[in-house]
């Protein structure tokens with residue numbers, strides 16, 4: 001998967017975590033308000049007030065997220081609040097010593113909101129704190145006393161749930177990574193020509209659209225070169241399709257060697273290739289095309305000690321002569337047709353030199 005897609009994937013995941021977090025915060029508010037009111041009515045005023053304080057913290061965290069849209073702070077805030085609430089519930093016992101039961105919510109939540117490593121550390125800390133409270137009820141902050149039976153069952157089930165959540169989260173992450181790897185390789189395959197390894201037409205259309213937007217935004221000119229191998233059918237017919245394939249591969253390699261790092265060649269389809277030349281004027285594009293034509297002519301495509309008659313024709317066009325990508329490609333195609341019509345193994349439009357008059361200008 002390319003970097004942009006990967007970032008999008010992560011961003012989407014972050015957005016869904018945020019949505020779940022907002023939902024959880026609202027659910028926590030309802031629970032806290034309900035239990036706090038009930039405790040107040042049953043005369044457990046201290047418990048009701050503490051829960052009211054946690055209610056306030058959840059509200060502050062939620063409102064601060066709505067104002068700042070800072071997801072990371074919202075997540076950390078929520079973890080601190082929930083962690084603090086559980087510490088309080090385990091130490092105080094909550095109502096009728098049922099406080100620790102809320103801890104069962106913690107393992108899935110903590111893995112969902114953090115990473116596997118941080119989640120494991122937080123859970124281990126949580127279990128260690130529970131053990132501390134169970135083992136040392138005389139500590140000053142411990143207000144509850146739990147039956148040994150309850151301690152044993154609670155600790156075992158909690159440990160089981162934590163390990164189970166860890167295993168589930170590990171396999172979820174593995175499946176997610178595998179999915180991302182597959183998506184990346186499919187994306188790559190969908191944009192690449194299998195024979196030459198060059199970007200394919202679909203990929204080039206996206207690149208052209210991007211380059212055109214850049215041109216419209218900041219006036220950066222670009223040119224395209226549309227290349228066609230001459231009499232390619234004859235090569236196929238005379239030497240076979242496999243040899244034709246080898247010629248296409250060898251030409252693609254030669255073209256890549258001649259292009260600059262910033263030039264973007266692609267296989268446009270069949271025996272046609274297109275090079276997108278960013279920040280390149282028509283004259284510069286013509287110079288590159290002429291060099292490529294010359295190199296192909298000189299290269300010597302050999303099959304069974306026989307030199308194959310390989311040459312190219314190309315139509316060149318610059319965005320400064322067009323008002324859209326469609327028009328640019330149509331013009332390049334027309335120029336390619338002219339190059340073919342005027343004898344092949346040539347570039348169109350022709351560069352005017354003291355000895356040649358360009359047909360384009362005549």
Ligand SMILES: Nc1nc2c(ncn2[C@@H]2O[C@H](COP(=O)(O)OP(=O)(O)OP(=O)(O)O)[C@@H](O)[C@H]2O)c(=O)[nH]1
Pocket residue numbers: 195228229230231232233234236240241242243244245248269270271340344
């Ligand atoms: N070996 C091979 N041949 C291909 C491939 N794609 C297209 N071709 C062949 O390319 C040939 C193109 O032939 P034409 O369109 O008649 O053009 P041409 O023979 O190159 O003649 P001009 O373009 O007029 O110079 C056809 O025979 C196609 O079968 C490919 O991937 N491999």
